[in-house]
Amino acid sequence: MTHHHTAKRATVVGAGIAGLAAALRLHQDGWHVVVLEQAPARRSGGYLVNLHGPGYTAAERLGLLPALRPRDIGFFGSILVHADGREKFRIPAEVAAAAVGDRALSVFRGDVEAALYDAVAEHADLRFGSIVQGIDQTATEVVVTLGDGTRVRSDLLIGADGVHSRVRELVFDAGPAAFVDLGHMVGAFPLAAPPGHVPEGAGTTYLGPGRTAAVMNLGPERSSAFFTYRCADSSAELSAGAGPALHRAFGDLGGGVADALAQMPFDTAYFDSVGQIVLDRWSRGRVVLLGDSAWCVTVFAGYGAALALDGADRLGSALAEHGADLTAAFDAWESALRPEVRKRQTLARRGMSRFAPSTRAQAWANEMTLRAIQLPGIRGLVRRAIQRANN
Missing domain, CATH: 3.30.9.30 (D-Amino Acid Oxidase; Chain A, domain 2)
Known part of the structure; x- marks a missing residue:
């Protein structure tokens, strides 16, 4: 027999992109959401993130495009330089633009967080400076105990607290083994x-x-x-x-x-x-991990923000579809998302040599390779390769 609360309650740990996106999506579906963030205030800045493919679509579905479009940096020329800063050669902005197409945004990580924060701030109960001390779950609820002794009770707990996740540490006994x-x-x-x-x-x-x-x-x-x-x-x-x-x-x-x-x-x-996080399961009981805490693909994959938005949006869909059956929702969500995550983690491990080549050769x-990209025939190949990777 299912007990119907007036509204379903969710607790999200972490106010980064994954956590805020989950809070926004669940709010849109009628959940009452509490967000716990250990930092005393919002962080800003960070590096550039690219939203294209599923990431762009998720941003669109979550209603973030009007806030993000004015912050879009677009494509810029890239200049390869010698150690002293002298120019070697240039890759024009059009190469990147042609490769990705118009359903794409280049924005700072902080811009995505700000857009999410603005969308969710008046709807969710956001609590900064909240340190998670303990997590206990029963058949009917999950209880988070904070450093000051406060208890937060809910039907569902989402751990979106990053690579060094406290939720993962407390609930998934995966220990350091999860970090590669x-x-x-x-x-x-x-x-x-x-x-x-x-x-x-x-x-x-x-x-x-x-x-x-x-x-x-x-x-x-x-x-x-x-x-x-x-x-x-x-x-x-x-x-x-x-x-x-x-x-x-x-x-x-x-x-x-x-x-x-x-x-x-x-x-x-x-x-x-x-490092990458590799776990054999992303959920346990009423607790589910999302974003870097579950599957960090690393900055070498260039896809973390997109996966966080897409993962949060898909989690919302699975929960909406399966109602009170959390296990079925988590399983459906995870089996659909895992192949994409596995692909991105593999690409990142391969991509490391592009960012930090091991030898001069x-x-x-x-x-x-970068010089060749400028040749017209190869430009088309690159464009098709990027489009394949985004589909």
Whole structure:
């Protein structure tokens, strides 16, 4: 026999893209939603995310396009540079535009979070500074105990609290085994002042053995830097901190990279080890994991935000379809989404060598590929390959 609450209650842990998207979708379906976020306030900035294919469609279904379109950066020219910042060659913006088509958005991660936050803030109960201490579930409900002793009861708990998920740790006894360390670090931060050595409306990329640095000049408040490099011991890099680690890994480079490092905001830079989360199940009882906490594909897949939006939207559909039968909803959702996640994780593991080539020869081969993209015949091949990957 099913008990009908006046409204179904859901608790979401994590106010990133996955968590806010889930909160928005469930609210649209009539759920009462509480969002618990351990950070004291909203974070902003981050790196550029591309929404195309299923990610764009999910953003459209969630009603986010009107807020995101004005923030769309569009396509920009890319300049490959030497270590000192001198130009090697350019890849025009049209190459990327032709490849992806018009159902695509390039926006900062923070813009997606802001659009979601604005859409959900007055409808969901958002509680910042909430530390999850314990999770208990029975046949009829799941109870989250917070650091201050508060208890939050609901019918359903969504863990959308990222790679280092507390929900996963408490409910899935997968332990550290779920984290597959890929031996790379990644750093990203917005630049308050446009980098002087990068032409406006373009980005420069330095590709060398074991590392990549990309710096974008899209004008004041819209410029950013992105770094990735191979490392033997990610915990040592993390304990050194973003500033010292990135200066040590990239301090010898000139041009836009030097400009970016000089104005790096130590406290707000995104800096983490690159790893994938691999679990054999994404749900347990009334608890389900979503986004990076379930399947982190890493920044090398370039698809995390799209998968978070698409996964949240599909989860909402499965819950709507299966009513009170959470197990059936979770199973249907997971079996439909898993092949896409597996594909993205595989692409990311392969893609690492593009971002951090292991040898000079590989760096040179990558460069040849990029130069070749500009030839008209190859441009068509690239466009078709990207379209296949997005379908």
